[in-house]
Amino acid sequence: MSEALKPGATIGILGGGQLGRMLSVAASRLGFVTHIYEPGANPPAGQVADVVTTAAYDDKAALLAFAGAVDVITYEFENIPTEALDILEAHCPIRPGREALRVSQDRMTEKAFLQGLGLTTAPYADITDQASLDAALAEIGAPSILKTRRFGYDGKGQARIKSVEDAPGALADMAGAPSILEGFINFTHEVSVIAARGTSGEIACFDPGENVHRDGILHTTTVPARLSGSQRMDAVLLAGKILNALDYVGVMGVELFVTPQGLVVNEIAPRVHNSGHWTQNGCAIDQFEQHIRAVVGWALGDGQRHTDVVMENLIGADMDRVPELSREKDCAIHLYGKAEAKPGRKMGHVNRIIRGEG
């Protein structure tokens, strides 16, 4: 696929959660048909997609049928099994490409990649056992944080080490999974850059958003973020460096810690990102459409925002607040169609438009 896809073409999306759902809606807005591949029954994205395949990632026949039915494949999460990707890629282009997945699926690989680009990350060390953890703590010190190298999200697979006495418990929390110790960064706040790169190499960044977490889950993103002009420029330049190094096609979320010494890259996600949901009500072309535009080979939106926005996630019982939120002025509600509001489950978000004083 070197030519741009035309409206009417089919976009395959791996994963049927809220990100797949919002990608699907954005694709339909550009006249594309969507096909969701998701192991779980009744996925949120299925309600708004044209076709849904319910099958496991090791179902070779289903993967082949899916790859044969779509014109390009993209995904809503980075932990797709390598074997599934091998089968799919033999028949259909996958965007963003495999290198982005390889790098971001493993925190060790990701950190090495980022440092290789000359970017600043937290100090880190590979942890396989108590001995390697002890050695790493002697070097990196506490407070620090132990994380599984793979499959972590929303604070899962993480254990804080406030002092060396916490080390054995933290290691036990990893349940034998290969892990990484990351040094604590003394940051004033966290921002993220939602950056996109198209098939012809052009790059467009949305304005950085400032993130606040609660219980390890993103709570709010506020745009504009508190950043100086030079920090803003640094954020864009480093995001561009990452995208170019990966020959990336699509939208990426880049989380950054803001410190007096400069920006520190926390992590990257090779997909649309929760901290970019504000773009739905702040930009002519949001992160979901931007991602679709990139993977189908269209021109990108320029990312300029037309209004300031505060995004707030609705987690679990926050769903009870929907009637009240619906009565709030300038508050755009986005719900994901999930049946059960479990604690810690992302059920939706709101984008509050912040009007100028004028």
Next chain:
Amino acid sequence: MSEALKPGATIGILGGGQLGRMLSVAASRLGFVTHIYEPGANPPAGQVADVVTTAAYDDKAALLAFAGAVDVITYEFENIPTEALDILEAHCPIRPGREALRVSQDRMTEKAFLQGLGLTTAPYADITDQASLDAALAEIGAPSILKTRRFGYDGKGQARIKSVEDAPGALADMAGAPSILEGFINFTHEVSVIAARGTSGEIACFDPGENVHRDGILHTTTVPARLSGSQRMDAVLLAGKILNALDYVGVMGVELFVTPQGLVVNEIAPRVHNSGHWTQNGCAIDQFEQHIRAVVGWALGDGQRHTDVVMENLIGADMDRVPELSREKDCAIHLYGKAEAKPGRKMGHVNRIIRGEG
């Protein structure tokens, strides 16, 4: 249904065209599931809805099954056969209600209703044959326009009468259908008000948009429209009068001619309206979501716009311009997923965001 519907409830939509498609997307954004009822195969709305029933409006079994499967019924067009509505309404609430359909399905009824409210319309007369047309022309004069009383849209079922010699040809164009002669209004421009009324009677209007037509089809809507403060107020007040008189629930499009003598009501449409598409990129809550909010009994958005917008329809071969439009700054593309770009067919629209000079 006196209580507000909760996310997860199912909204039935009669009609699977682009309006049904965009209503469906708006409903999903609020966590509702959608079910489209449409006689034609592969409707545009079907690609983004959860369930599609493909059946005729005289298929009683299909209508009953549909009414039994949804929690509220709404529609994207006003010409639904009365018999179908009777069957549906016995099992499920229809919003907006029957009175709005009765009034707007027939241009004679609509004109009488509007004049009964004390609103200004074009002079008009019921036309059944050449004699009644001659008598009406003697009264109303030329130029004037002959229209079928029912089933007209996008300039179809209309014939201009520039002078009395055009009368026989115009009458022949009506092919025996009951018709209405409307006097010509000397207007400077046309605007429309997209107004909404909720289940508790609250009313919210979007800013009036200024419409330009080409070949009888809406070409552009520009917001804000050229209107004085008092004209703006008149537009809102008369829209409110119409909605209240009908005990209306949902969004209505009210087309107005602007004349030196004041606003003249051209026509009303008991549904979301092409001239309200700009709200998708100009407001926190667009006309589609506003309509869904009304029919499910939620609070309405206040209709305030956050940016100026020019909406342009993409008709037929305009689809060839999509690559060029995709490279345009601040231009949001909305395509309808229609397979064939026939002349005169609405294929999509763009909303161009107009930024202030500041």
